Amino acid sequence: MAKERLDKILASQNLGSRKEVGAMIRAGRAAVHGTAVKSPAQKFDPQADPITVDGKPLNFKRHLYLMLNKPEGVLSASRDPHARTVVDLLPPHLQRRGIFPAGRLDRDTRGLLILTDDGGFAHRMLAPKSHVTKWYEALLESPVQEQDVLRFRRGVELSDGMICLPAELSVLRRGDHPIALVGLREGKFHQVKRMFAACENHVLSLRRVRIGGLFLDPQLEEGGARELEEAEAARVFERQNG
Numbered sequence: 473m474a475k476e477r478l479d480k481i482l483a484s485q486n487l488g489s490r491k492e493v494g495a496m497i498r499a500g501r502a503a504v505h506g507t508a509v510k511s512p513a514q515k516f517d518p519q520a521d522p523i524t525v526d527g528k529p530l531n532f533k534r535h536l537y538l539m540l541n542k543p544e545g546v547l548s549a550s551r552d553p554h555a556r557t558v559v560d561l562l563p564p565h566l567q568r569r570g571i572f573p574a575g576r577l578d579r580d581t582r583g584l585l586i587l588t589d590d591g592g593f594a595h596r597m598l599a600p601k602s603h604v605t606k607w608y609e610a611l612l613e614s615p616v617q618e619q620d621v622l623r624f625r626r627g628v629e630l631s632d633g634m635i636c637l638p639a640e641l642s643v644l645r646r647g648d649h650p651i652a653l654v655g656l657r658e659g660k661f662h663q664v665k666r667m668f669a670a671c672e673n674h675v676l677s678l679r680r681v682r683i684g685g686l687f688l689d690p691q692l693e694e695g696g697a698r699e700l701e702e703a704e705a706a707r708v709f710e711r712q713n714g
């Protein structure tokens with residue numbers, strides 16, 4: 473691993489701006505291999521050199537992976553001058569420069585959203601060729617017809633002529649307003665809503681419950697976020713059947 477300036481390392485771990493951590497270092501609050509280092513420009517390998525700040529080990533993480541239970545009415549974006557975003561919902565200890573939502577949910581869609589500062593992870597998760605299925609629970613206006621399941625499996629044609637990749641559709645709760653489970657491995661604009669619209673149905677509400685092998689944590693209240701363990705983040709790429 474390449475060596476990096478100490479101030480850059482500490483700033484990347486949400487300990488303050490470059491200026492703030494520079495002041496901390498000059499004040500002698502950082503140590504490497506047990507020896508105080510007072511030069512912000514001195515370079516270390518954050519994964520090999522043990523760093524402490526105020527005597528506490530720096531638990532260096534190259535990237536951050538978060539699970540958010542997105543509520544309705546919040547924009548899937550990093551920052552927006554006019555609207556509250558999913559990044560605005562994060563508590564200060566989970567904020568990090570460069571954090572962004574990996575994929576978007578509509579403003580009125582709830583449920584599982586992953587935020588990270590790892591662009592490669594997000595790209596891999598979203599690329600259809602990675603076969604990471606995103607699972608949604610849709611509350612519907614009308615019952616699901618048997619031919620809808622076949623249409624989803626073959627690839628629904630949307631109103632603009634676009635053909636979707638094969639998708640999973642099953643009914644979780646029958647009735648006048650059923651709840652359907654939908655599995656997609658792509659993310660076209662308003663896709664679930666438009667797929668049901670193509671089947672003359674209407675989505676009343678939509679919630680994402682799972683990405684690949686990673687389920688929305690049932691303990692996480694709406695609007696809540698928590699860090700994912702590395703093994704949990706890796707579950708996104710596990711192939712599991714519905």
Ligand code: URA
Binds near residue numbers: 577578579608
């Ligand atoms: N499909 C939709 O229609 N909306 C979402 O937010 C996600 C998938």
